[in-house]
Amino acid sequence: MKSKNSTKLISKDYLTIGLYTVVSLVISFALSMLTIPFLVWAYPFATAFVLFFTCPIYLLMAFKVGKKGTLFIFGVINGLFYTIMGAPFVLPFVLVGGLLGEIVLAKSGKYRSFKSQAVAYIIYNLIYGFCNYIVMAISAEYYLSTMQVEGALRDAYIKYMTTPVWIVVAIVAVVGGIYLGCLFGYKLLKKHFVKSGFISIG
């Protein structure tokens, strides 16, 4: 029997990616709801917190499919969903993030490797998170100035959202959050999915 073309995505893979993306989206939304009260002050950390928990899902999907294009399609589906849920500006960012992530993975050549997937996912989320960040920053600033919010709170808010130091903190938080999340996810992967034979590592 002829063997399957094992590097191109087939319909089975598309379905897998689609379903896991849904799980990831739902978890993201649920956790984002939790962080709303803290949004104005701790936005950089809120994003990292939510992203941490999407890592195990992403890793499972990436290892199950193990092929080029997984991250990109993940991004496309995410983007399409954000679009129909009211945030169409996300779409270009996830596409760029997905592409860059894919380039990293292609260069490393190994799709079932913790290191390359973690790096790729970090890059994807930096771009995606960046866009959300910018939008929030613009909204907040616009609001604060039109509403004449003065004083300590406003300064604090402006500080968090726009000064370079804090932007760097945000980036570090996202990178750290995802790295730790991937470690956690990889541990879960080995403990359950490799042990039960659903996934193979590398």
Add this chain to the structure above:
Amino acid sequence: MPKSKNIISLVDVSFSYNNAEEQLKHISINIKKGSCILITGSSGCGKTTLTRLINGLIPHYYEGELSGDIIINDKKTNQMEAWEYGLYVGSVFQDARSQFFTSTVIDEVAFSAENYGKSPKWIKERMNSILEYNEISYLKNQKLINLSSGEKQKVAMAAAQINDPDIYVLDEPSANLDNRSAWLLAELIKQLKDMGKTIIIAEHRFFFLMEVLDEVVYMKNGEIDARWTLDEFAALTEKELDYFGLRSNKMKQLKVKESLEKNHDGSNSYLEINDLAISYNRFSKPILTHLNFDFKKGDVVAITGKNGVGKTTLAKTICGLLIENSGEIKLASKTIRSKYRLNHSWFVLQDTDYQLFSDSVINEMMLGMEQSESNRQLAEKLLRELNLWEYREQHPATLSGGQKQRLTFAVGLMRQPDILIFDEPTSGLDALNMKQIVKLIEEKSTKGTVIIIISHDYEFIDLACQRVVHIGDYG
């Protein structure tokens, strides 16, 4: 057209899934056009694998080592593309939830034909005639999520008919259906047969098919062990069926007596349900009211009723997952609230995949319990009794369906519950596993646990239960 043309032929076919032992061993079989064949046997005998050869899932979806010839409609399958099968073979699977690709009934029925690029006009005409023929025209504008499980299965059957295939492959289609829906399915299969279609059904539960089948093929360990015509099969006695490890070939009438009324001999009652009203959550309207039952210690009671009538909601309320709308539940004459009930009951769900959380059988037993020596010993004892001790280091996901169920049972026993509830415990189980559950229940009952079983499996109920409570209308 020759009278007895073979539409499917398997010639010396053997197959093993990747990295596994041989699943099918030198199978040879001819299936005549227009016949309706049941393939049955114990769990793991290879019947599902056999059906996969016919609808092309093997070798195109499930990879492995395949040898021998498979000929469908005079064409050798090793010359067929993966997508070709769908034109000749319509498939229906066990779980309606994981067969649907669209949001509405008409989209779902049209789906496969759209995939094959058929013209919209053709598809619409064909679709209307199928909806009429299957008597689901009234569902035409419905969304799939609003359908009952029986209706979903009907839609799945309709969707399989859109390309007018000659062959239908059904893999345990009745596993999630109540008795009434199973009979309706049999009628539908008869209609297809009358149109000259060939139908192959892999099933454990087949009493409702007895008027529709032509032949029965019995498999064991990957080989065809026996083959009967319908008359021969219908003539098999219970003892012979037992020997083969098969379920009953007759529709049982429930012999167990029904009792709905409270027995006013209150002193014997251990678990009392008084004027209970239940609902999906605390704020919604009650779906069932004025429920009154009594259970003695060690009672094994079945709850029957159509799918959707509220049996599972009742079970969830009794074991404390839901708070009752009104009324009370008493244990040993003391009123008990949901929190108490939660700590003293155990509920085995129909699908055990939802109830296993850990990475090894032994860890699963100890999860959520105090990590004490006495608990560890209890875990070992239970695992040994249930023949699971040798698997203690294995991940629960690697166990078979019957083993997972026993594990879920064992996990519950760790908590030493007063009330045990089972939801369709025999769904998808073969005769051997079914009898094992009966034994387990008997044991628990002698120790005084109240056991409540939701089931539509009359054969099982007769063996295991002392009383039946029926909810809703009959028929």
Add this chain to the structure above:
Amino acid sequence: MKNKKIEIDPRIQLIILILMGCLVLFANVNQLMALNGFSLLFLILNGKYRKAFNSIVFLVLIYGMHHVIQQSDQQFIKLLGFFTFLALRFMPILLIASVLQDVPSGRLIASLQKIKIPKNILITFSVTLRFFPIMQYESEAIQMSSKLRGLSFKQPKNWLHPLNSFEYTIVPLMMRTLKISDELAASASTKGIDYPAMRTSIYVIQVKWFDVSMVVLFVVWSICVFLFIR
């Protein structure tokens, strides 16, 4: 199957959605209300009367709250106003999106296919849409089981071990997703999903006069909003 209400081509709906998404970024509170007005009109034209009614009530409430907050001098209250502002900003988009979400998946797929989105992505997208309610059902079942075991998130003692609790929630869900995706893919395989030629659809996708007029209406409305409302 004649429907009384107008059904706007999904592609047009998508375009309006995206444009609206960009417009709200530049609008102030009063302009947002006007944009919300368009969305409400959109809902009504698409036959979603009940939703339009509920949304009007909601919007009026939020707008009222926002005004009250504006009058206050407390910094803290003013900051709360940020959230009412966000609500007003997202409503126009959410309302249009809700119409899109009701489109039968076959129609959505057919219209997206016309703009040359590859078949595999379309099928994936369609299945993904289908999966949300299934996932809800699955999560509920898992939550129920974990409550039975004393492992659920609703029980505060489990918040002390968030990673473990997360594991107990997520692992069964991922196992189930694995199983479901396998079964779905197998089913798709038997339904000819890999057929190499172009997919057809029972829906006829054509831009009609009311699609065009909808776009025109939207453009005119938006221009007026930004010109005349301060």
